[in-house]
């Protein structure tokens with residue numbers, strides 16, 4: 001078995017800690033580096049302290065230095081951070097698994113460019129369940145293509161900084177593509193005041209931020225006399241981390257290219 005050496009960006013974050021647990025428990029992976037920002041209070045501490053188990057890997061902030069000895073960087077941080085790490089990975093020939101959400105279209109184009117040189121899996125949701133849900137939405141949208149109003153509702157914990165979630169936006173894209181609509185033309189992000197009647201072709205988004213909700217997503221197709229709701233609810237971040245590990249294994253023999261979890265799971 002070839003052991004993949006993994007670096008984790010934002011290792012003290014919610015996903016960073018979950019990834020530390022997942023990587024240190026994986027039989028085919030070794031934690032090569034745990035990274036944080038230069039002003040992090042966790043610098044130079046043993047990364048294991050973040051998950052209650054010594055692991056002998058210190059938390060460091062020099063990405064270029066740390067990545068020299070790693071095969072992959074798993075990055076669940078913020079767009080600004082991920083894009084800075086992308087340049088370092090491209091330079092060092094290190095593959096990336098990117099779970100960060102909230103990128104602009106221009107920023108996403110930078111990932112595409114870097115993928116000419118390195119292999120990248122980039123997905124707004126790494127859980128198997130959500131990726132199967134995307135397929136279900138495609139089927140539903142193709143059949144419920146007239147007379148059904150489409151609304152996407154997502155709920156997340158109080159600390160989430162971007163809205164709608166990356167997953168909700170991807171749900172919208174999947175549905176819009178199936179209906180041959182352009183999401184940027186038909187999306188309605190929240191409603192307030194006298195909005196007028198709903199336009200039939202629109203896809204609405206509603207966002208809830210509350211407590212410790214890990215991640216709930218529902219796509220509603222509401223017609224006259226019936227409605228279909230397709231929902232996914234995550235109750236543990238480990239589901240995302242396990243998906244990220246599957247992405248690492250998928251990238252092992254890929255020299256370059258931009259992939260998502262549909263590729264990893266063979267759902268394309």
Ligand SMILES: NC(=O)C1=CN([C@@H]2O[C@H](COP(=O)(O)OP(=O)(O)OC[C@H]3O[C@@H](n4cnc5c(N)ncnc54)[C@H](OP(=O)(O)O)[C@@H]3O)[C@@H](O)[C@H]2O)C=CC1
Nearest residue numbers: 010013014015076077078081099100101123124125126240
């Ligand atoms: N694709 C998927 O399956 C999933 C995606 N996500 C996405 O992952 C991202 C992280 O989520 P979560 O773990 O909850 O967030 P947290 O805020 O808990 O953690 C983010 C981590 O990234 C670090 N960070 C933030 N900005 C930068 C930067 N500019 N440069 C370097 N490091 C930075 C933070 O450091 P500091 O504390 O110093 O700011 C922190 O360690 C979000 O975009 C979220 O939407 C989340 C779950 C699943």
Ligand SMILES: O=C(O)C1=N[C@H](C(=O)O)C[C@H](O)C1
Nearest residue numbers: 101124125160165166167215
């Ligand atoms: O920030 C989170 O927590 C999550 N973010 C992702 C998103 O924006 O879709 C995925 C998951 O729902 C958790």
